[in-house]
Amino acid sequence: MNESNPRKFKFRSALVETAPGKPEWRNNVVVTIHAGQIINVQPDVVDAVGTLVEGAAIPAMVNVHSHAFQRGFAGLSEFRTASNDSFWTWRNLMYEFVRELSPEDVFVIARQVYLEMVIAGYSWVGEFHYLHNDPAGKPYANRGEMAGAILRAADETKIGICLLPVLYQRSGFATEHVEEGQLRFALANDDYFGLLEICQKKTRNTPDALLGMAIHSLRAVGRNSIAAALEYRDAALPDCPIHIHAAEQTQELEDCLAATGKRSIEYLLSTFAVDPRWCLIHATHMNQSETENLAASGATVGLCPTTEANLGDGFFPAQEFLSHNGSISIGSDSHCSVDVRDEIRTLEYGQRLKTRNRSVLGTATESVGRRLYLACSTGGGKAIGVATGSIAIGFRADMIVINDQHPTIAGAAQDRLLDRLIFSNSGNPISKRMIGGQWIGDSELQSAWQKSSDEFFNLNRRFLGSR
Numbered sequence: 001m002n003e004s005n006p007r008k009f010k011f012r013s014a015l016v017e018t019a020p021g022k023p024e025w026r027n028n029v030v031v032t033i034h035a036g037q038i039i040n041v042q043p044d045v046v047d048a049v050g051t052l053v054e055g056a057a058i059p060a061m062v063n064v065h066s067h068a069f070q071r072g073f074a075g076l077s078e079f080r081t082a083s084n085d086s087f088w089t090w091r092n093l094m095y096e097f098v099r100e101l102s103p104e105d106v107f108v109i110a111r112q113v114y115l116e117m118v119i120a121g122y123s124w125v126g127e128f129h130y131l132h133n134d135p136a137g138k139p140y141a142n143r144g145e146m147a148g149a150i151l152r153a154a155d156e157t158k159i160g161i162c163l164l165p166v167l168y169q170r171s172g173f174a175t176e177h178v179e180e181g182q183l184r185f186a187l188a189n190d191d192y193f194g195l196l197e198i199c200q201k202k203t204r205n206t207p208d209a210l211l212g213m214a215i216h217s218l219r220a221v222g223r224n225s226i227a228a229a230l231e232y233r234d235a236a237l238p239d240c241p242i243h244i245h246a247a248e249q250t251q252e253l254e255d256c257l258a259a260t261g262k263r264s265i266e267y268l269l270s271t272f273a274v275d276p277r278w279c280l281i282h283a284t285h286m287n288q289s290e291t292e293n294l295a296a297s298g299a300t301v302g303l304c305p306t307t308e309a310n311l312g313d314g315f316f317p318a319q320e321f322l323s324h325n326g327s328i329s330i331g332s333d334s335h336c337s338v339d340v341r342d343e344i345r346t347l348e349y350g351q352r353l354k355t356r357n358r359s360v361l362g363t364a365t366e367s368v369g370r371r372l373y374l375a376c377s378t379g380g381g382k383a384i385g386v387a388t389g390s391i392a393i394g395f396r397a398d399m400i401v402i403n404d405q406h407p408t409i410a411g412a413a414q415d416r417l418l419d420r421l422i423f424s425n426s427g428n429p430i431s432k433r434m435i436g437g438q439w440i441g442d443s444e445l446q447s448a449w450q451k452s453s454d455e456f457f458n459l460n461r462r463f464l465g466s467r
């Protein structure tokens with residue numbers, strides 16, 4: 001962000017917030033940007049001011065939950081390995097894939113998936129980073145080697161990154177140890193805090209990178225270690241976001257119940273001070289009181305609908321959670337799809353299939369597409385602790401422009417544009433992308449794509465062999 005003077009762009013049409021919490025479509029909107037931030041939004045400007053941008057501007061989306069390396073494995077587990085293939089059999093295949101990955105391999109995979117995210121309209125990624133150790137399970141000479149590869153990939157693709165180094169210590173509630181396949185993920189508390197210090201130095205002074213913390217899950221980290229991590233956060237990284245996988249699988253719910261006498265979300269809420277800085281990934285299996293209490297905590301849920309469908313997780317109680325003003329966001333998680341529209345559509349379709357109704361997550365005043373897109377863009381910003389996800393004064397200039405002449409949109413009035421975008425899915429109608437006040441041009445994207453996809457292809461050929 002080295003521009004010294006504010007720049008003005010005049011959008012033919014834009015979904016802006018001129019009053020807090022009240023996004024509305026306006027025409028001829030002049031947005032003034034300085035140092036990556038939106039410093040003014042002025043609708044209905046008749047005069048020729050700034051650079052004219054055709055199309056419809058909307059906030060770019062935050063991808064709150066990514067395991068970048070899993071992109072290398074997407075689509076390779078779609079065959080039966082047992083009479084009841086499940087999350088747990090998928091996980092074994094994932095461990096096999098991860099066994100040999102080098103930091104350079106992780107860089108190549110992460111750069112490819114981050115580029116795919118930028119093309120899909122994501123401006124930020126929450127990287128839930130747990131591949132810390134070398135193939136033998138020993139720390140690299142530089143403990144931040146893998147985290148560095150991830151940050152380099154984000155920097156090269158210009159996506160904003162909230163790096164979430166993960167604490168991972170055991171294979172289940174009843175043990176204090178990891179399995180062999182998890183050795184690359186495991187860190188003792190002090191090693192974890194050392195890694196955070198390294199990552200803090202790497203992300204400091206970088207406007208497009210920031211540091212958060214993550215607990216892998218209740219099954220992978222015990223109560224005392226979680227408490228120690230939260231103490232560390234209060235002392236060293238106050239207010240940083242904290243993410244955790246929670247209640248994704250019924251098996252975990254049952255194990256948590258057996259170990260603690262409480263269901264996963266119930267245990268989390270009653271044991272730790274869960275507040276708006278938290279993001280619970282999945283939170284699929286909740287009863288009514290958990291749903292209400294989680295919504296009231298102000299924490300955001302990171303939904304990963306295509307991955308949850310791929311892994312057969314179950315249905316998130318979305319209607320109930322939203323009716324209690326719960327905060328939601330989306331993530332592409334295992335990257336079986338890297339497509340904002342696919343995530344939102346799958347979220348709504350899951351609810352339709354469950355309830356045998358239509359337009360389940362819409363309201364009398366807000367269509368499904370509009371409600372979910374805006375809930376996820378603002379919830380996403382909150383989940384990573386960044387003012388993004390709205391075109392409004394004080395927010396980062398992270399936005400995309402939809403070509404309203406594209407066949408998938410054509411003819412839709414502003415109020416229907418987000419529905420057309422999500423539920424009429426033919427091609428990619430995004431014509432422009434801005435991250436942190438910088439346009440990412442088509443030719444820049446094309447040459448980055450050529451380089452990245454070639455190297456990604458070579459990596460796959462090496463890894464897949466005869467698979």
Ligand SMILES: [Zn+2]
Nearest residue numbers: 067128245333
């Ligand atoms: Zn995950």
